[in-house]
Amino acid sequence: MTVHTTPVALVGLGSYLPPQRITNEALCERLDTTDEWITTRTGIRSRHWAGPGVATGDLAVEAGHRALKSAGLEAGPGAVDLVVLATTTPDNPCPATSPDVAARLGLGPVAAYDIAAVCSGFIYALAAASAHIVAGQAQRALVIGAETYSTILNPADRTTNVIFGDGAGAVVLSAAPDSDRPGLLLDLDLGSDGTGRDLITIPAGGSRQRATTPEPDADDCYFTMQGKQVFTQAVNRMTASSQTVLDRLGWGAGEVDWLVGHQANVRILNAVARGLGIPAERAVVNLDRVGNTSAASIPLALADAAASGALTPGARVLLTAFGGGLTWGSAALTWPDIVPV
Ligand code: COA
Numbered sequence: 265m266t267v268h269t270t271p272v273a274l275v276g277l278g279s280y281l282p283p284q285r286i287t288n289e290a291l292c293e294r295l296d297t298t299d300e301w302i303t304t305r306t307g308i309r310s311r312h313w314a315g316p317g318v319a320t321g322d323l324a325v326e327a328g329h330r331a332l333k334s335a336g337l338e339a340g341p342g343a344v345d346l347v348v349l350a351t352t353t354p355d356n357p358c359p360a361t362s363p364d365v366a367a368r369l370g371l372g373p374v375a376a377y378d379i380a381a382v383c384s385g386f387i388y389a390l391a392a393a394s395a396h397i398v399a400g401q402a403q404r405a406l407v408i409g410a411e412t413y414s415t416i417l418n419p420a421d422r423t424t425n426v427i428f429g430d431g432a433g434a435v436v437l438s439a440a441p442d443s444d445r446p447g448l449l450l451d452l453d454l455g456s457d458g459t460g461r462d463l464i465t466i467p468a469g470g471s472r473q474r475a476t477t478p479e480p481d482a483d484d485c486y487f488t489m490q491g492k493q494v495f496t497q498a499v500n501r502m503t504a505s506s507q508t509v510l511d512r513l514g515w516g517a518g519e520v521d522w523l524v525g526h527q528a529n530v531r532i533l534n535a536v537a538r539g540l541g542i543p544a545e546r547a548v549v550n551l552d553r554v555g556n557t558s559a560a561s562i563p564l565a566l567a568d569a570a571a572s573g574a575l576t577p578g579a580r581v582l583l584t585a586f587g588g589g590l591t592w593g594s595a596a597l598t599w600p601d602i603v604p605v
Contacts, residue, residue: 272437278332279560282313288426310553321410323412328369328406330605334602345374350388381587387594405438406435406436407434407436427555430557447598463494517541523536525584530549566583
């Protein structure tokens with residue numbers, strides 16, 4: 265699916281990580297794994313996990329506050345007229361988390377809804393919010409990716425425990441009548457393939473295998489993933505979707521200043537960069553410090569790259585993500601002149 269978003273700009277960026285840092289060494293104390301395996305197979309050295317009682321909405325509020333501040337907006341009525349929150353780990357199965365986040369930010373009676381596209385969620389949320397702006401239904405939107413995967417990991421599953429982290433990132437999108445300023449969203453590509461639904465899933469707790477009666481097997485209540493198949497799909501889908509965007513914009517690989525891919529595994533990021541002909545040095549990597557934060561992954565990587573000074577105003581940025589569903593998506597933009605918070 266193609267979404268043309270010419271008059272929409274990114275005008276603010278905020279991020280938040282819960283303070284508790286979990287090192288590879290800490291995981292080795294309770295799981296049959298090694299720092300060497302985790303580092304060489306994934307590139308991850310540590311991740312942050314929210315403590316007991318901390319929910320996804322709590323992280324989303326923090327990141328939302330910061331993104332509004334970065335956009336020069338006070339959290340309060342009229343700051344934005346839409347909140348879209350991408351998450352796999354909502355505060356409750358019902359209702360959505362975003363209305364509560366909007367209320368806690370004091371945003372007034374704005375439209376607010378959640379998006380469930382797993383690790384592609386942030387790109388889907390960008391597409392949804394920018395489409396509302398293009399249609400004239402909103403002037404400014406707060407787009408948040410927030411996750412607490414630590415709440416859905418099977419404590420006995422070494423494959424998922426070493427990979428996933430918690431965190432939140434948010435951007436403010438705005439209608440952009442001044443199309444000469446950097447920050448414009450230039451193109452978006454989205455896709456899905458539901459035949460791969462079982463590769464990434466929480467089998468129980470929905471309407472197909474209910475959380476109540478008959479009581480599900482405890483393992484079915486946790487996040488599960490077929491790592492090897494996901495790896496191949498992630499490389500192929502992100503590469504193809506990115507190439508679609510590049511072709512439509514007429515950009516060669518040399519015109520991409522920064523590739524900001526979903527931070528799943530450094531070997532996946534390198535393979536996507538290689539497939540597109542983009543040097544690995546131009547692929548943003550922060551997964552060594554945060555792990556795979558699913559829907560929060562792209563905005564956290566953007567915040568990291570902006571804070572390090574890598575992203576400069578006018579830089580051409582290509583975003584790409586892949587996740588459960590299966591889903592995938594890519595977006596291109598020029599980097600705005602903003603200070604992330
Ligand atoms: N520590 C030590 N060994 C582990 C391990 C861990 N944490 N996790 C798995 N292994 C073992 C496996 O049991 C297997 O052992 P075996 O050969 O005796 O059967 C061996 O390591 C190789 O497993 P495999 O799954 O083939 O490894 P891999 O190179 O594919 O790496 C992933 C596994 C999960 C890191 C990799 O497939 C991956 O990153 N997939 C994508 C994950 C992702 O990000 N998904 C989210 C949505 S995008």
